Amino acid sequence: MRSFQDEASSSVNNAKYLALLLIFLGSILGIIYLTNERIVLQKVILALVMPIGFCWMGLLTLTYFLLVNNRRGLGFTAMVFTLLFSLCGNEMASNAVATNLEEQYFGFRVEDSAVYDYVIVLGGGTKFSRNERSELSSSGDRVMLALQMYENGKAKKLICTGTNIKGLSLADVPSPGEQAMEILTRAGVPSKSIELSEGRNTSEEMAQLAKRFNKGEKIGIITSAWHLPRAMRLAQKKQLKAEPIPSNFISSKPNFKLTSIIPSAGAMAANTQLAKELIAKAVGQ
Numbered sequence: 260m261r262s263f264q265d266e267a268s269s270s271v272n273n274a275k276y277l278a279l280l281l282i283f284l285g286s287i288l289g290i291i292y293l294t295n296e297r298i299v300l301q302k303v304i305l306a307l308v309m310p311i312g313f314c315w316m317g318l319l320t321l322t323y324f325l326l327v328n329n330r331r332g333l334g335f336t337a338m339v340f341t342l343l344f345s346l347c348g349n350e351m352a353s354n355a356v357a358t359n360l361e362e363q364y365f366g367f368r369v370e371d372s373a374v375y376d377y378v379i380v381l382g383g384g385t386k387f388s389r390n391e392r393s394e395l396s397s398s399g400d401r402v403m404l405a406l407q408m409y410e411n412g413k414a415k416k417l418i419c420t421g422t423n424i425k426g427l428s429l430a431d432v433p434s435p436g437e438q439a440m441e442i443l444t445r446a447g448v449p450s451k452s453i454e455l456s457e458g459r460n461t462s463e464e465m466a467q468l469a470k471r472f473n474k475g476e477k478i479g480i481i482t483s484a485w486h487l488p489r490a491m492r493l494a495q496k497k498q499l500k501a502e503p504i505p506s507n508f509i510s511s512k513p514n515f516k517l518t519s520i521i522p523s524a525g526a527m528a529a530n531t532q533l534a535k536e537l538i539a540k541a542v543g544q
Contacts, residue, residue: 291517299517306521311348315522318344348522353529357510360536361484364505369407373477378414378504379468380405381461381482381490382421382435385442393438398483400507402439405481406446408504414479415452417443420464422457461486462493462544469499483507485532489539 292300306312318341325334346352384401388394395402408414421435433441436455444450456471458464472478482490484505494501509529 303517303521306518306523309524311524311527312521315344315348345522347530348527349519350523350526351515351519353526353533354510354513356533356537357485357529360488360533361505361508361510364484364487364503367505369404369411369413372408372413372504373502374412375414375479376476377416377418377472378405378408378479378481379418379420379501380439381464381480382419382439383482384507385435385438387432387438393433393441395442398507401481401483402442404504404506406443406448409448409452416454417448417452418454418456418468419443420456420458420468422459424459461490465493465497465499469497478502479504481506483509485509485536489536489544493544
């Protein structure tokens with residue numbers, strides 16, 4: 260058993276390590292304050308006290324104390340988890356992956372696009388709110404782009420896709436396709452110019468769509484730019500001849516910020532979406 264003197268010595272050492280850590284953190288914040296506007300420091304501190312940033316600081320602190328106390332096995336394990344957490348929540352990483360998926364569509368402009376007999380709006384751009392009203396979600400640019408295409412004479416008819424998944428959706432909630440149709444009709448698109456198509460996922464949507472078109476009809480598919488490569492692979496697999504129409508880009512021009520180092524909920528959500536696309540590609544979807 261450890262003696263009282265050993266425990267006291269360990270407590271003193273940990274207090275010293277904590278003081279060094281606080282001095283280091285304070286120095287970093289002080290440098291930020293002296294070399295930038297005050298609002299930059301406020302943004303950095305806010306990012307650190309947000310749930311994701313707070314957990315990241317906790318992992319860094321845990322790793323630090325394990326290593327300085329010669330708990331090397333646990334310390335290196337904690338270091339690996341900290342690095343993975345940092346990568347999953349890093350906006351520079353998500354931006355790099357998103358750019359790789361989206362860059363082939365950077366040149367798209369509505370005014371320069373072709374005129375389509377049908378423009379397909381894949382589900383996922385809407386949600387059903389608590390006041391029983393369909394609303395645009397974070398991917399709502401899919402629906403807004405469809406509206407823009409219609410109003411600019413680039414789409415003769417729109418097809419909204421998406422079916423509720425039993426066990427994952429409430430029984431009295433409209434399907435994604437119905438939600439998009441509701442929003443488009445509220446925005447002024449005649450209901451006769453909108454059709455619905457079923458499908459619980461992109462693969463099923465493409466299978467259903469491939470059955471309904473005649474040869475010679477010009478078809479466009481609207482979905483998020485990062486999701487579009489997979490949508491087009493599945494369309495080709497189901498022998499649906501269509502052209503990509505990108506919306507809802509999540510990549511941006513590289514712009515390093517001090518807060519870019521700190522993991523965030525937004526970057527973690529983006530990386531989760533992008534991981535699905537990479538996994539789908541890896542398994543041939």
